[in-house]
Amino acid sequence: MSGFLQAIERGLYQLAIAIFLAILVTLGASAPASAAKVDDQFRNWLQSELWPEAKAKGISRETFDAAFDGIKPNLKLPDLVLPGEKATTPQKQHQAEFGSPGAYFAEKTIGAVVAGGRARAATNGSTLAAIEKRFGVPGEILLAIWGRETGFGAAKMPYDAFEVLGTKAFMSTKKEFYRTELLAALEIVERGLAPVGAMKSSWAGALGQPQFMPTSFLKHAVAYNGGGRADIWNSVPDTLASIANYLDHYGWVKGRGWGFEVTVPTAVSCSLEGPDQGKKIAQWAAMGIKRVDGKPFPASELKAEGFLLMPAGRSGPAFVVTPNFYVIKEYNNSDLYGLFIAHAADRIAHGDSNFSGSWGAVGGLYRSDIAALQRALEAKGYDVGSADGLPGFKTRRSIGTWQAKNGRPATCFPDADLVAVLK
Structure with a gap:
């Protein structure tokens, strides 16, 4: 009888081993791909999917191979979906605290842009004046964007653009967007606008000192120095002219500023805010809205359209902005970004003067x-x-x-x- 029990025990043991091995095989099949496997899948994707599309768009084999020579997916980049995994809705940002918009204008940050902008306004005065004459965009606006984006070129571009764009086009949560940008980056090289080795970018694939995505480079980069190709990585004139060209293409209105800080009477509803609820500035003035400095709105502005902007509602400064404010936002679609650039530009041009209105106890x-x-x-x-x-x-x-x-x-x-x- 004991032998019979031993046989049963041996059988159960073997069955358990078999089940355990089956589980391991199943887990292995469903586990995320290893880095080596991802590399292989990436190379296959390049050749079977991306190359035919690049070829159809006029990219040579030489350019394609040079761009991806030694390139592997960078798995440390954000917003990736590894092969074998499903995309999930990111939750981390929803658990982030939302503070007062006033924190965006910390003096340490805006002060650095203002000080750096003033110094460069002095050393690049003739270039800025010539660019403003050509494109209509004031030099202080260009300096504020340049300072905000890359600290006037001090922020280095540590990534290979083809590594970033290739990784994201292969397996990010916005693959189609990055595929378009990757093909544009290949076109930049194919057209001789920049060599492969110069294509350095941010972690998001933005290029050079103005932080242009490749499609923006193709549309807006300017070889201002007359060198035949725009060097937005090393040339200050090319960088400034390219930013001006970008804003000009999006409709910068020459001769108008970005707007005015104002006071808004309680009888005027804050729900009138927005770029789709514009009124003539004379109409805003007739409703009791006034400039905080006590000056009347310029006569040249009264018949022009303006828009109410209240970034913190009744708990912060208020503004009547012009269409140029929304041109600035084309650079980064954020009210606070647009206001940062506008405010920094004012301080570069006219001296230190913080907002008159204070940011209330909002956030938390x-x-x-x-x-x-x-x-x-x-x-x-x-x-x-x-x-x-x-x-x-x-x-x-x-x-x-x-x-x-x-x-x-x-x-x-x-x-x-x-x-x-x-x-």
Whole structure:
């Protein structure tokens, strides 16, 4: 009988081993691809998918091979989806704290741009004047963007653009976007606009001192020095002229500024904010909106269109901006970015002067809180733009409209009480 039991035990043991090995095989089949396997898949993708498309667009085999010589996927880049894995909705940013917009204008940051801009305004005065004459964009705007983007060229571009763009085109969460940019980067080399070795970028694939994506390089880069090709990595005149050309292409209106800081009476609803609710500046003035410096709006501006901008609703400075402000935003689609550039440019040109209005006690929420508020407003029929956890102008004015309809003071900015009520 004992022998019979031993046989059973041996059989169970062997069965357990077999099950264990089967589990290992299954896990191995479903596990994320190893780095070596990803490399092989990347090389296969290059040859079987990307090369035919590049060839059809006029890219030579020589250029293609030179661009990807020794290139492997950089698995340390953000927003990647490894082969064998499914894309998931990123949650980390929704758990990030959302603070006061005023933090974006920390004096350490803006002061460095202003000081650096003033120094370079002196050393590049004739170049800036000539560029402004050609493109219509004031030199202080160009300096502010140059300083904000790369610290006037001090920020080095540590990545190979083909490594970054290739990795992201192969397996990022925005593969189609990066595939377009990768093909544009190949076109830059093919046309002799930059050699492969010069194609250095940021972690996002942005090139040179102006931080142009390759498609923007092809559209906007200027060989201002007359060298035949735009060197936005090393040439200051090319960098400044390329930024000016970019803004000019997006509609910079020569002779107009970006806008004015103003005071907005309580009788004027903060929900009137936005680039789709413009009025003649004379109309804003007739509603009681005034410049904070006490000066009247320039006579040349009164018949022109302006837009209300209140980045923190009633809890921060307010502005009447011109279409040029929204041209600045084409560089980076953020109200705060546009305002940073505009404010830094003013200080470069006219001296230190902070905003007259102060940033109130706003913030302290998580982006997930604001996203929940946005979804609640969407459910009520409001257009918040996107439930992304960031209170853009559509979210701000939707908040103000809801508050007014529900007997609350219109602040046009999220707070903890509002989140609790609407959630």
